[in-house]
Amino acid sequence: MRIAQVSAHYPPNFVSGGTLVPQRVARYVKGAGHESLVYAGYLDKDRRPLETWTETDEEGVEVTWLVTTPWTAWTDPHNYDNPGATAAFSRWLERTAPDIVHVHSLQTLGVGLVEAAHAAGAKVVVTMHDFWWFCSRQFLVDQSMRPCSLVTECGACDCDAAPSIAGRSERLLRALADADLVLAPSRSAARVLAANGVEPRVLRVNENGLLDAQLARLGPEPVARTGTGPVRLMYAGGMQEMKGVEVLGQAARLVGEREGLVLDAYGVEARVDASTPSWFRARPAFDPAELLSVLDSHDVLVLPSIMRESHSILTREALAAGLAVVCTDTLGPEEAVTDGVNGYIVPAGEPRALAERLTHLADDPVGARDLTGRGSSSPIRSFSEQGAELLEYYAGLVEAQDDELEAVRRAQAQLLDKVLFIIGIDGAPLRYRAHLPAEALRMRGHEVVVRHYRDPALLGDVEDTDAVVLYRVPATVQVLDLIERFRTCGREVPILYDVDDLIFDSSLRGTLDGLEKLSEAEEELWWHGVDRYRTTLEACDGFVGSTDMLCQEATRLTGLPSYRYANGVGTLLAQASDRVLLEEGAREDSTVTIGYFSGTTTHDADWAMVEPALAAVMRRHPEVRLRLGGHLEPTGALSEFAPRISRSGFVPWYRLPELLRATDICLAPLTGDSVFNESKSAIKWLEAALVSRPTVATPTGPFREVIEHGRTGMLASTTQEWEEAIEELVTSVALRTSIGAAARREALLELSPRTQGRVYEDILVDAALHLRRNGHRTDSTWEPVADDEPFSAADAPVDPYTVPSRPGVVLPRGLARARRLGRRTLVVARSEGLGSVARRTARKVSRRMRR
Known part of the structure; x- marks a missing residue:
């Protein structure tokens, strides 16, 4: 094979x-017998930009250099997209015709090189170091030296x-679509890359290895430390x-x-400042050849990195030398350190x-x-092992x-x-089950429309919609007719029903907590609604649920x-959460606040537990609030603690992060x-997690999925x-x-928008694909329960998925209602004319006078 390595920077330059x-x-x-080429950027102020030449290094590898000195600034658009470099690289590709182009760093060269290699017919490998x-800025750290969100769109x-x-x-994402294989240096880095948009089907891990000679010098087994003096720490950053x-x-x-x-x-060079304690000793940097002797003279390595280490x-x-390691949760180090076993992670x-x-x-x-x-919690491998794995990847691409099945699925998408x-x-249910998947699907290039079930515009959507999802829609004569129109439109349009609560099974009557507060008429209406949900569900081709149990019950x-x-992460709530974290000042008191936030009136029994x-x-x-x-x-x-208990009313969802971050421990109990x-989904854990707050929860299936006890929450x-879980969290800031x-x-990482x-x-x-094989659902024995609710633009507003430009301002209830009525009036005026507005207003006034 003819294999080219491409890197923005390369030794000895x-x-x-x-x-x-x-x-x-x-x-x-080269040593494995393949033809080895290198195309690399070159920094030299004395050479003209885009000057190029070729030389052979001492190992017989042909290296072609391209001067890219002017474009090193991260704010320069040519740093990531450099047409001049792309043109020069394309000419080089014509001359060399490599089978594999393995791209490493591209700063100053630009992502056009990936597209050029793909267009030239080479298989393209990208390693994201x-x-x-x-x-x-490469390391997910902002300009104020604070860690950024691991998912950039959520920060x-x-x-x-x-x-600029x-x-x-x-x-960059557009160019990345031309990569045949994307490599990450670690499993944790691979998770971050996938959450940010790298397709898992092309993503693999190629972990960095230590040089074989270096591994040999470290010895076969790590050496434990003994002694009775002070613990000897080292920092080398x-x-x-x-x-x-x-x-x-x-x-x-x-x-x-x-x-x-x-x-x-x-x-x-010196202690960080005069108040730094005497045990913190400044030392000059050591020569790399001295590494083993330096390691031998210490017990613990401390890596307080802010930057994310791949x-x-x-x-x-x-x-490998026998030290313990105290590191930060910056990805790469964590794969080798197990908290409390061979070090600590903070x-x-x-x-x-x-x-x-x-x-x-x-x-x-x-x-x-x-x-x-x-020793290391994960195997330490040699560079020879890393290189051999790379050759296997190259051969596999060539x-x-x-994959025929994959091709069919992509075509269907x-x-x-x-x-x-x-x-x-x-x-909130609308946001989690419609606006968020709509946002996520738009990121993949789909056109997505969200409408209320009484919106007259739905009739026009029949002509050009390719898939329909009905979220928590009660059956009406009009909705059932709309579903039939989609079924008979002449195109194969899958129709799905989505809901995030078990509210379509009327056999649960008499078993649910919280309904006892309803009057007999209200409860009857509630169960009538359950049957209406079931009716819509039965008219669809499939069910989409937020939990495994919901899916099992729907199928049963x-x-x-x-x-x-x-239920996953949306960009707006994630950004609001990240903003709260970034703007938070230093904590000055020692109080610990525990919080429980109920979204409905049905959780009194949960709380009492x-x-x-x-x-x-x-x-x-006494410090607990x-x-x-x-x-x-x-x-x-809890009456004896009344002075230490505060109440919070409902806040808009974009203000929720402030409330949760002001809470040190969140509770999520469920009875029985x-x-x-x-x-029920684990929304309470998710929302607290976005502001880095721990949750103690009842171990239902959804909470067991997201909480690893003692690591991502407590069960x-x-x-x-x-009592034990709350006590443990109250007494440890580190935990x-x-x-x-x-x-x-x-x-x-698990629930990012992409x-x-x-x-x-x-x-x-x-x-x-199921619809193609089986056709639309036709065999339901359910007796339909539907109401007559004619289409009406005035009764079909959809809560917008936006954050106000001044999110700190909350409108008084009356003013907020007036604004909503104003928006509704505008909708009616535009769709039905001013006469309809007048008639509707008269009817409302008449109804109020009769009360």
């Missing part, structure tokens, strides 16, 4: 850990909003802010003077959490040394044949151009195929073992378990911050 990898790969390819494809960072690079993200030197200094000051610690800070060679070198940019762990090491030196000698969501309810009752779509545990904790800890929100009637069990509660069934940070990561878009597209494709 530019030497760094990132530039050494393509050089090692190029030489490994960092996060440049989604973050213009409030404004780096990529610079006018507007459209950068869209441009120098004065680079992204490596966390300032965070380390803050943590040291919080720890204060201690006899049980000594820290050698290599590459730090891998971490130093972490693995330290663990949230990035959180000096209080780091200080708590360092204090623990100082207070328990024996325990600290027990962490040493454990020999690959088209392209046919689903317009998707229509018909909704029957407003508020109706025989319809079910598809799981979990946890009151005894909470009372026990509050008696022991309780905040209750929404509809809730607590019992008298009912099918109804097992069908509790009995009163004792609730609260670690769990909150881990929960936020899982929420963003990930959710892939899931929903797959659902629509599956439903369309």
Whole structure:
């Protein structure tokens, strides 16, 4: 094979850990008997831009250089899209005709090289050594040295909003579509890449390996540390802010003077400031040849990085030498460190959490040394193993044949151009089940329309809609007729029903908590609504549910195929949450606030279940406060703590992050073992996770899916378990911050908008293929229950999915109602004329006078 490595920087012109990898790969390819080429950027102010020449290095690898000196600034649009470099590369491709083009860094060269390689007929491999494809500053750290959201679209960072690079993200993703294979240096980095838009079908891991000779020098087994003196710590990140030197200094000051610690800070010119304790010792940087002797003289490596590390060679070198490692949750290091086993993991940019762990090491030196000698939690491999894996990937691409099933699915996805969501309810459910999937599908190029089930415009949608999803729509004569129109329109249009509660099974009558507050007439109306939901469901081709239990129940009752779509992350709430985190000031008091927020009037029994545990904790800890929100009637069990209990009314959803972030621990109890509660999603965990707050929850199926006990939340069934979980969180800042940070990561990476878009597209494709094979549903034995609700634009507003320009301002209830009526009047005027407005107004006045 003829294999080309492409890198914006390359030795000897530019030497760094990132530039050494393509050089090692190029030489490994040459040594394996393949033709090895390199195309690289060159920095030299004395040479003219785009000057090019070719030379052969000492290993016989042909290197072609291109001068790219003017375009190193991350705010320069030519840094990511350089037409001149693309043209020069295209000419080189014509001359060399490589089989494989393996792209590494592209800063200054631009993503046009990926498209040029694809157009030339080469198989294109992209290794993302960092996060440049989604973050213009490469490491998901903002200009104020704060960690950014792992999913850039869900963050409030404004780096990529610079006018000079507007459209950068869209441009890079468009070019990435021409890559045949995308490689990540670690599993955790691969998760981040997928959440930001890399297609999982082309994503693989090619973990960096240590040089074979270096592995041999480290020895076969890590050596545990012994001794009785102070715990010997080392830091080797120098004065680079992204490596966390300032965070380390803050943590040291919080720890204060201690006899049980000594820290050698290599590459730090002086103590961070005069108040830094004496155990923090500035040391000059050591020569790389001295690494093993430096490691041998320490017990613990401290990596307080703020930057997201796609891998971490130093972490693995330290663990292989027998050290324990205290690192931040910056991805790569975590794969080698297991918290509490061979080190500790703390949230990035959180000096209080780091200080708590360092204090623990100082207070328990024996325990600290027990962490040493454990080695890496994941295997450390050699560069030879990495190179061999790459050759397998290359050969697989050259020999690959088209996957027919995958081709059919992609073609079907392209046919689903317009998707229509018909909704029957407003508020948070509408946002999670219609607006968010609509947003996610638009990111994948689909046209998506969201309409109320009484909107007359639905009749026109029959002509050009390719898939229909009815969310929580009650059966009406008009809705059933609309469904029939879609069924007989002459095109294969899959029709799905979506709901996020078990409200389509009237056999549950008499088993649900909360309905006892309704009058007999109100309860009868409620169950009539259940039958109407069931009627619409029975008229559809499939069911989309938020939990496994909901899907199982829908299939059991109706025989319809079910598809799981979990409630996920939307960009607007995620950005609002990120903004709260970025704007938060330093915490000055020691209070711990526990919160429970009820969205409906049916959760009194749930809350009563946890009151005894909470009372026990509050008696022991006078610093604990309780905040209750929404509809809730607590019992008298907490009356003795009345001065420490506050109530919060409902707030707009975009203000929810402020409320949750002001809460240190969130509770999500559910009573009993009912099918109804097992069908409820883990929304309370998700919303708290977005602001890095831990949740204690009842272990229903949905909560067990998202909560790994002690890592991404706490699970509790009995009163004792609730008390123990709350107590553990109340007494440890480090645990609260670690769990909150881990929960936020899982929420963003597992449920990001781009990930959710892939899931929903797959659902629509599956439903369309099922329809092709089986036709529309025709065999329901359900007796329909439907009301007559004529189409009416005035009665069909849809809550907008927007955040007000001044989100801090909440309109008084009367003014808000007036604004809604004004919008509705405008809709009627536009669609039905001013005469209709006058007639409707007269009817409303007449009804009010009769009351």
